[in-house]
Amino acid sequence: MAAGAAEQELPSLLLSLPDGVILTDGNSRFVWVNAVAERQLGLSPSEWDGKTIESLVQARPDLAWIFEEQPTEIIRCWEALNCQEENCFLWGKPFTLCWSSQKSCPTCLRPAGPVGQGEPLPGVCSRCSVFKSHIHVREKEIVRAAEDRIVLQVTTAPAPAEPDKPVGRLRILRDVTQELEVSRVKNEFLSALSHELRTPLTSIRSYAEILTKYKDTDPADQKRFLDIILSESERLDQIIDDLTELRRLDVTRSVWNNRSLELQEVIESVLQDQKRMLEAKDLDFQVEMDPSCPRIWADFDRIQRVLSTLIRNLAKRTAQGGTILLKGSAVQGRREKDRASLLRLTLAGIDPADSTAPAEKDRAPESRDRGLGLGLLLCKHILEPYGGKLWTESGNGSSIHLMLPASRSEASRKEMGETFHQEAAPTARGPIRIQKTKKSILVVDDDPSILNAISFALTKEGYNVHSSASAKRALEIVRTEKPELIISDITMPEMDGYAFLQELKKDEAAKMIPFIFISAKGDTTDRIKGLKTGVDDYLSKPFEIKELAARVEALLTRVDRLKDLSRFDGLTGALSRRAFEEVLPQELRKAQLNGQPLALAMADLDHFKRINDTHGHLAGDFVLASFVRFLKRNLRDDAILVRYGGEEFCVLMPDVRKRVAWEILERIRKMLSETSFRYEKENLEIRVTCSFGVSGFPEDGANTEGLISKSDEALYAAKSLGRNRVVLYGEASPSSTTGRKSSISGNG
Incomplete structure (x- = not known):
């Protein structure tokens, strides 16, 4: 056919x-x-x-x-049933099909009708031993x-x-190639997991039995054994964390935050995280990066986890007082698709007695990854989507090698460095350091041991801690103590964590307090439910005290950072008007207490609307930001610069008399009129002038509204007199009346 x-x-x-x-x-x-x-x-x-x-x-x-x-051996229906119906067309044949579907066997087990009229039995054939034999x-x-x-x-x-x-x-x-590979990987994973779990469990059980059985164990040995048990329990916790991460990688791979990275920034972050572990074993960490090392395209957090895991792995196998060496170099791929530069890293653990690191070898990495622990399998799982490789070797010391493709998103490494520098510049504000002694925390948990442990640890960290075993009692503490952070269990008698949170949301003063849930309910559904209530963080029991402390500090830092960001104008970096309304009364009170003068100037860019109308709002935004940078360079360090609204600004000068403020601002006014701001995007040279109105304490009043109003009146006078001048409240302008008006010129 x-x-x-x-x-x-x-x-x-x-x-x-x-x-x-x-x-x-x-x-x-x-x-x-x-x-x-x-x-x-x-x-x-x-x-x-x-x-x-x-x-x-x-x-x-x-x-x-x-x-x-x-x-x-083939089973035939006529043999299986000892059939004597030799007239059946299947009798004596080497192969027989299901008789129910052929509708012809008189010995069919179905009790239906005459020969040849039975109906097929759906699903029976696949289970029939006669059919399966073929x-x-x-x-x-x-x-x-x-x-x-x-x-x-x-x-x-x-x-x-x-x-x-x-x-x-x-x-x-x-x-079935892929299925067999999946099966192989699964077996390898289960084998590694079994080994990873059994080793710390054996240590914990052994030392626990020793402490239980031998009551006369020396106290020093008891402490050492307990330290081992603690260390091994931390190891088990790390295994659980790795398992969770493996699962999360599969679920969230599509949303990895990949970007061009300089590996040095990842290394610095890793060393900060692993500092305590390295110090505990007196391990020295050395970095030797070739200057030609390319940038990589990866998720910062994932690559950080890879390096942290590898360093922990090597630290376990490196003797006390040894060295961990990280070497980086640029290499060329052998295959066509690998011709772009690759970044090769070698991590070597060197014992004190050995002065040389294991040599870098170039055997095929696929032949060297046997015996990888769960942590290294996790690293391989992270690297594979990037086309990276990971393999290990052992000699006098131990070494781990990994290969990562270079970033191809920019034409050159130099260009990438410049681009990212420019992108990062606007947010390059210094790190926020919270003052722990000024932070109060409320801890709520019905379990006394957990409540005491958290309260003790956070007190040791330097916080002011309030605690309650009851959510209802905690509501009273919130109203009286006004904590800056709340940590609460979920499952509690009388009122659970969810109800506690809902009660807080009814209170305008309490609903914005940062909130962390801690709970024994640690699966994904419970975590999602908890986070959907609006809490800021969720921590599953059991947890490490140091992790809780880190999360508390991170959350309080983030809150302070948000407060800090709300205090500054997003475009210019000057203080916001809202923040100014808090700062001015404070500075005025300080001046009154110390018997010091205070000057307040209102400033307005002349004819600023012309810039927006002629060149657009982007050019106008550029001028505003450039003007603020100009003022900051030329004002005293203690001067406070505020964007009051639009093109209006305030300059607050503590311990400066009104007349001295006029001299400072007159100098700045003259410099500004001779300065041009180059707008590269449109190839423009933009010049602006500014008018200032100044009032002062104590001569012009002792309240904030009065000073602002009088500075505004002086500014209005400067505008009326022809702009581009500095006017003191209550005096005729001593500045020149022939100042140059705003001018805009374009080149090309």
């Missing part, structure tokens, strides 16, 4: 199979081979259409294994082209046939 005709007669289900299909009749002649099977075996229609298995195998002996008949499965690796190897699984089953005709064969060809 021709291939086209056969295809028309085949069931649509068979045609839609994603696997390869080969159908032969009872005479071993090909009826149909689908396109998937042709690709799997490298066949063309002319090689099988109208041919027999024998002729194909003669031409392609490499395919003979697919068509070999399995030499097994199915054979075999697997073999085949090579289709250079380096193109797949493992092919072939399932052979009887093909339906007409009565009194030989039974054909249906062969399903399935590529």
Whole structure:
């Protein structure tokens, strides 16, 4: 039968199979081979259409294994049932199909009707031992082209046939390469996990039994054994963390925050995190990075985790007082797609007695990753999406190698450095350092031991801590003590954490207090539920005290950072008007207490609307930011610069008399009128002038509203007199009336 005709007669289900299909009749002649099977075996229609298995195998002996008949004992229905109906068309045949579907066997176990009129039994055939005896499965690796190897699984089953005709064969060809690889990786993972879990568990059990059984153990040894138990429990916690991370990687891989990275910034962060661990073993950490090392394109947090895990791994295997050496170099890939530079890192653990690090070797990395622990498997899992590699070696010391592709997002390393510097510049404000002694924290948990542990630890960290075993009592503490952070359990009697949080939200003064949930409910559903209530963080029990302390500090720092950001104008970096309304009364009170003068100037850029109308608001924004930078460079360090609104600014000068303020601002006014701001985007040289109005304490009043009003009146006078001048409240302007007006010129 021709291939086209056969295809028309085949069931649509068979045609839609994603696997390869080969159908032969009872005479071993090909009826149909689908396109998937042709690709799997490298066949063309002319090689099988109208041919027999024998002729194909003669031409392609490499395919003979697919068509070999399995030499097994075949169960026949007439034998299985000891059938005596020799007139049945199946009786005595070497192959028999399910008699219920053939509707012909008089000994069918169904109690239905006369011979030949029974209905098929859906689902029975696949479970029938007679049918199963004719199915054979075999697997073999085949090579289709250079380096193109797949493992092919072939399932052979009887093909339906007409009565009194030989039974054909249906062969399903399935590529199981990926499944076998997944199985291999799973077995490797389970083996590593079993080893990782059993080792610390054995230590914990052994030392616990020693402490329990031998009551007279020396106190120094008891402390040492307890330290080991603590260390091994931390190791178990790290394993759980790694398992969680492995799961999270699969779920969140699509949202990794990849960017161009200079590895040095990752290393510095890692060393900060691992500082305590390195100091505990008196390990020296040395970095040798070749200047030619390229940037990499990766997620900062993921690569940080890789390096942290590798350093921890090496630290365990490096003797006390040893050295961990990190070497980085640029290499060229051997394959076409790897011709771009690669970054190669070698981490070596060197014992004190050994002065040399293990040499870098270039054997195929795939042959060296046996015995990787769970942490290293996690690292491999992170690196693989980037095309990275990881392998280990052991010698006099231990070494770990990894390879990462260089970033290809910019034309050159130099250009990338400049670009990222420019992007980072606007947010380059110094780090916020919270004053812990000024921060009060409320801890709520019905478990006394946990409540005491958290309260003790946070007190040791320097915070003022209030505690309560009851959420209802905690509400009273919130109203009286006004804590700056609340840590609460969820499952508590009388009122649980959710109800406690809802009560806080009803109080305008309390609803914005940062809030952390701690709970034994640690699965994803519970965490999501907790976070959806609006809390700032969620920590699952058991947790490390140092992690809780770190989260508390990070959250309080973030709150202070947000407060800091709200205090400054996002465009110019000057103090915001809202913050100025807090600062001015404070500075005025300070001046009153210390008997010092205070000057307040209102400033307004002349004809600023012309810039926006002529060159657009982006150019106007550029001028505002440039003007603030100009003022900051020329004002005293203790001067406070405020963006009051639009193109209006305030300058607050503590311990400066009004007349001295006039001299300072007059000097700045003259310098500004001779300065141009270059707007590179439009190739413009933009010049502006500014008018100032100044009032002072104590001569012009002792309240904030009065000083602002009088400075504003002086500014209005400066504008009325022709702009570009400094006017003191209550005096005629001593500044020149011939100041140059705002001018704008463009080059090209």
